Amino acid sequence: MSVFALVGEAFLSSSGADTQNAFREFLEASLTLIDADVRDRYDAMLSRLNARAVVVDVDGERLALIPTARALEIGTASAEQLPILRTTGGVIVALLDGDLELGTALRENRLRLRGASSDLIAFHSALMAYLEGCVRASGMDRLLSRYRGAVDARTKT
Amino acid sequence: MTSASTHGVSRDAGAADPAPSLMDALVRSLDFNRAPKSGENVHGEGYKEWLHFCVRAGSLDLLVNFSAVQEGERAFRTIVLLREDGGRWRGDIARIDPRRVAMPGGRVGLRFAESEVRFSNGRYNLRVHCEALALIAELSLVPMVIPAQTLNMEVRDGPPHNWAIIPRLCANGFIQVGDARHEVRDAPSYHDHNWGTFQWGGDFAWEWGYAIPDDPACPWCVVAVRFADRGHAQGLAQGLFLWKGARQARIFRGEQAQVSHDGLFRGDLVKLPPVMGLLRPGAATDVPARYEMLGRDGPDELRLRFTPSEVAQVMIPNDTPSGMTIIHEVAGRFEVDGVVFGERVRFGGGGVFEFLGS
Numbered sequence: 001m002s003v004f005a006l007v008g009e010a011f012l013s014s015s016g017a018d019t020q021n022a023f024r025e026f027l028e029a030s031l032t033l034i035d036a037d038v039r040d041r042y043d044a045m046l047s048r049l050n051a052r053a054v055v056v057d058v059d060g061e062r063l064a065l066i067p068t069a070r071a072l073e074i075g076t077a078s079a080e081q082l083p084i085l086r087t088t089g090g091v092i093v094a095l096l097d098g099d100l101e102l103g104t105a106l107r108e109n110r111l112r113l114r115g116a117s118s119d120l121i122a123f124h125s126a127l128m129a130y131l132e133g134c135v136r137a138s139g140m141d142r143l144l145s146r147y148r149g150a151v152d153a154r155t156k157t
Numbered sequence: 158m159t160s161a162s163t164h165g166v167s168r169d170a171g172a173a174d175p176a177p178s179l180m181d182a183l184v185r186s187l188d189f190n191r192a193p194k195s196g197e198n199v200h201g202e203g204y205k206e207w208l209h210f211c212v213r214a215g216s217l218d219l220l221v222n223f224s225a226v227q228e229g230e231r232a233f234r235t236i237v238l239l240r241e242d243g244g245r246w247r248g249d250i251a252r253i254d255p256r257r258v259a260m261p262g263g264r265v266g267l268r269f270a271e272s273e274v275r276f277s278n279g280r281y282n283l284r285v286h287c288e289a290l291a292l293i294a295e296l297s298l299v300p301m302v303i304p305a306q307t308l309n310m311e312v313r314d315g316p317p318h319n320w321a322i323i324p325r326l327c328a329n330g331f332i333q334v335g336d337a338r339h340e341v342r343d344a345p346s347y348h349d350h351n352w353g354t355f356q357w358g359g360d361f362a363w364e365w366g367y368a369i370p371d372d373p374a375c376p377w378c379v380v381a382v383r384f385a386d387r388g389h390a391q392g393l394a395q396g397l398f399l400w401k402g403a404r405q406a407r408i409f410r411g412e413q414a415q416v417s418h419d420g421l422f423r424g425d426l427v428k429l430p431p432v433m434g435l436l437r438p439g440a441a442t443d444v445p446a447r448y449e450m451l452g453r454d455g456p457d458e459l460r461l462r463f464t465p466s467e468v469a470q471v472m473i474p475n476d477t478p479s480g481m482t483i484i485h486e487v488a489g490r491f492e493v494d495g496v497v498f499g500e501r502v503r504f505g506g507g508g509v510f511e512f513l514g515s
Contacts, residue, residue: 037229037230038229041474044479095432095435096431096432096435097431097432098428098430098431098432098434099431101434101435101438101439102435102438103438127435128435128436129479131432131433131435131436132436132474132481133474134432135430135432135433135472135473135474136228136232136474138232138252141251141252
């Protein structure tokens with residue numbers, strides 16, 4: 001039984017114009033779906049991070065991703081914590097839609113990665129597990145559609 | 158390879174076509190759903206079953222695949238690929254809510270949301286609705302050859318794979334893409350039905366393709382299939398199948414068939430779902446630039462050559478702990494040439510081959 005009815009619908013019906021926390025909401029909802037539908041990918045993500053907490057910055061939303069034994073918890077990062085990844089929602093959407101390749105985004109500084117090589121390798125490896133989970137989890141297309149709408153709304157404002 | 162109904166060689170290929178009622182019965186006996194509709198895990202984790210249709214309608218190539226996969230719960234997906242005017246593939250993979258699926262065990266046909274396959278009076282009625290491509294197709298497909306099935310194809314590290322096939326159908330109806338409505342008249346088409354329990358990421362790969370002549374009056378058609386290890390280096394089973402009219406005319410199998418790959422395809426790759434391009438960016442692929450299967454047995458010889466022109470990668474996260482499996486849907490041109498039972502076989506056309514890789 002998919003938890004999409006419980007989580008996805010809640011995400012979709014949440015205040016439609018809250019673009020300030022759009023990435024956090026998308027990330028939290030997607031992790032919940034992966035946890036429910038593709039637990040082995042969720043576990044792979046945790047093990048590949050290997051207890052590393054990382055910070056990502058998307059459109060100024062600075063999120064701390066904190067792996068615990070069973071879950072990837074998401075908190076608000078402090079200003080002092082340097083992000084391992086910094087980009088925009090527009091780039092995220094372009095990557096997810098296949099309109100932009102990761103290498104191109106890096107070369108054009110549309111997505112920046114910064115950190116120790118071992119951290120970057122672990123982060124990339126965990127990201128791959130996350131993406132595999134996204135493809136397998138039910139309801140992800142609707143979450144993406146919602147996130148795409150939030151990014152579009154932010155772009156227009 | 159153990160084959161139930163494709164053993165041996167038919168020398169009566171010129172015999173009268175079977176009556177429609179017999180064709181109807183044959184389809185019902187081979188192309189029925191093996192999995193029950195219920196979500197019960199009766200076949201075990203990793204059970205996969207799919208129905209595959211390809212229609213070549215003038216300037217349009219349409220590929221539709223309905224799949225049911227046991228991955229925890231049963232997951233249903235519709236894959237639609239479309240190619241217009243010899244251009245690039247466009248496509249979509251839609252996960253279907255199980256509450257909107259009907260796939261009754263023991264019956265021919267299914268319904269996946271607004272798309273469906275029905276079979277009645279000896280013909281398939283295929284309706285495809287793909288919102289992402291703004292595509293609606295309603296097609297009636299009449300089998301032109303007697304269906305066949307190949308059971309228990311060896312997969313190195315798992316249970317065998319099974320395959321029912323109707324390599325030549327005639328499609329009529331329409332395909333609407335956006336505002337453009339394309340009438341489909343007597344379009345050469347292909348259908349197969351696959352089932353088995355295996356893990357994506359296992360030590361296996363397949364290559365198959367069909368060759369239906371552009372000329373509808375040409376009686377011949379061919380299917381090539383090869384199962385191999387994941388590196389395509391060691392063949393496990395292979396066959397080159399020739400039909401004349403409605404009947405199977407010749408089979409080259411095992412050592413009678415030789416496969417060769419020449420070069421590597423270089424060109425843009427369409428990746429589905431697009432997000433998977435993040436995991437496997439770039440244009441590297443192990444699809445050959447030219448593919449050939451040669452069947453030879455005594456005085457009989459049949460050569461199938463295929464030259465890819467457009468490749469779509471359907472990318473699937475492995476069932477095994479990591480990595481992905483890529484199903485390459487490859488449009489291109491083929492040529493068939495040979496002599497079978499003293500009769501010259503020679504025809505060409507456009508076709509879709511499939512190469513499974515990693």
